[in-house]
Amino acid sequence: MTGDSPAVPAEPALTGRRLVLMNPGPVNTAEVVRGALGGPDMCHREPEFGELMNRIRHKATAVCGGGADHTSVLLTGSGTAALEAAVTSAIPADGGLLVVDNGHYGKRLFDIASVHGIRVTRLDLGWGTPVEPAAVGRALAADPSLTHVAVVHHETSTGMLNDVSGIGAVAHELGRRTIVDAISSVGAEPLDITRDHVDWLVGTANKCLEGMPGVSFVCASRRDFDALAAHPAHTYYLDLNRHFRAQEKAGAPAFTPSVPVFYAFEAALDLALAEGVAARGARYRALAERLRAGLTEQGLHIMLEPEHRAVSLSAIRLPGKMPYESLHDACKRAGFVIYAAQDQLAGGFFRLSTMGAMDERDIDRFLTALGEALSGHGRGAPVRSGPGEAA
Numbered sequence: 001m002t003g004d005s006p007a008v009p010a011e012p013a014l015t016g017r018r019l020v021l022m023n024p025g026p027v028n029t030a031e032v033v034r035g036a037l038g039g040p041d042m043c044h045r046e047p048e049f050g051e052l053m054n055r056i057r058h059k060a061t062a063v064c065g066g067g068a069d070h071t072s073v074l075l076t077g078s079g080t081a082a083l084e085a086a087v088t089s090a091i092p093a094d095g096g097l098l099v100v101d102n103g104h105y106g107k108r109l110f111d112i113a114s115v116h117g118i119r120v121t122r123l124d125l126g127w128g129t130p131v132e133p134a135a136v137g138r139a140l141a142a143d144p145s146l147t148h149v150a151v152v153h154h155e156t157s158t159g160m161l162n163d164v165s166g167i168g169a170v171a172h173e174l175g176r177r178t179i180v181d182a183i184s185s186v187g188a189e190p191l192d193i194t195r196d197h198v199d200w201l202v203g204t205a206n207k208c209l210e211g212m213p214g215v216s217f218v219c220a221s222r223r224d225f226d227a228l229a230a231h232p233a234h235t236y237y238l239d240l241n242r243h244f245r246a247q248e249k250a251g252a253p254a255f256t257p258s259v260p261v262f263y264a265f266e267a268a269l270d271l272a273l274a275e276g277v278a279a280r281g282a283r284y285r286a287l288a289e290r291l292r293a294g295l296t297e298q299g300l301h302i303m304l305e306p307e308h309r310a311v312s313l314s315a316i317r318l319p320g321k322m323p324y325e326s327l328h329d330a331c332k333r334a335g336f337v338i339y340a341a342q343d344q345l346a347g348g349f350f351r352l353s354t355m356g357a358m359d360e361r362d363i364d365r366f367l368t369a370l371g372e373a374l375s376g377h378g379r380g381a382p383v384r385s386g387p388g389e390a391a
């Protein structure tokens with residue numbers, strides 16, 4: 001093109017400095033993870049992809065605390081794909097599921113089971129109510145047809161960390177199997193697939209594992225994966241038995257995987273394993289405590305008693321009459337993406353995550369920006385794109 005083509009408006013979202021993502025995934029990633037996305041073009045049925053896939057399966061299993069008896073199956077798709085695969089594949093036709101529900105993601109587990117016609121009972125505790133393992137034990141004891149129990153580890157809608165270890169012990173005692181949505185906890189919260197009696201652990205790349213969105217996984221024992229072959233599949237694309245057989249026995253994925261996202265996931269897992277789950281949890285917690293102290297200083301109310309809070313997320317009451325959108329837009333102009341609350345908390349609360357590649361300076365800059373937004377300085381026209389001005 002030459003001369004006077006029509007002026008194309010600049011795209012402010014794609015220019016200027018990085019946005020700090022305080023939404024709980026996708027998170028800010030390390031340069032080495034973003035760089036890995038540009039790896040070579042690759043056919044997923046060649047041995048080099050099989051090797052990459054096996055390394056990732058091995059590393060994901062290690063993050064979950066699994067040993068030689070465990071393995072992971074990778075799925076191209078967001079965390080919900082792996083959840084749906086686990087729930088629909090693990091529960092046999094004559095089985096039943098108890099879902100522990102104290103937030104949006106507990107309800108999602110119930111909805112997934114319901115859509116597939118799985119017999120499901122909901123232990124509906126109410127949002128932000130801690131679950132007593134004994135209550136799960138009573139519900140299981142009352143109904144022997146409930147062969148499985150599903151629970152969310154970090155209930156990201158409220159920031160509550162559920163007692164998976166206690167629930168696992170109770171379920172195991174009663175001879176029941178457990179499915180754990182560890183999507184927003186694996187990699188940062190203490191969780192050990194063996195010690196905590198987790199039979200099916202579901203995780204994803206782009207939350208505490210700090211990879212790119214587009215790949216998720218289910219970690220379980222080889223014995224349990226093998227046993228899936230005895231049951232007819234409920235779904236085609238998300239059939240864990242199909243994926244396990246393809247990945248484990250044939251050494252190739254069942255369907256076309258998101259190859260570049262796999263590259264990035266391996267880079268992210270290498271960082272996660274080098275840092276260690278405990279150290280990453282401590283890093284997130286230090287940032288969250290710094291954030292929470294600053295929020296409290298500004299007179300803001302944080303949901304949940306401190307002992308129930310996950311290391312990575314805070315749900316905060318919206319101050320006064322400030323609409324969420326105004327606060328969001330003011331923060332975004334300053335370079336920070338905050339996150340709305342869901343369902344029954346929408347309107348009254350917002351959420352801030354400390355997952356991902358961020359540091360103390362980001363938290364301090366955010367607190368300053370938030371203070372200015374709340375005192376009215378940051379108000380202005382709504383924005384849809386990123387910050388245009390320099391820091």
Ligand SMILES: *Cc1c(COP(=O)(O)O)cnc(C)c1O
Pocket residue numbers: 024025078079080081105152154155156181183184204
């Ligand atoms: C993010 C999340 C999910 C899955 O969300 P996707 O958008 O499918 O990745 C499921 N459970 C919990 C607890 C989550 O935080």
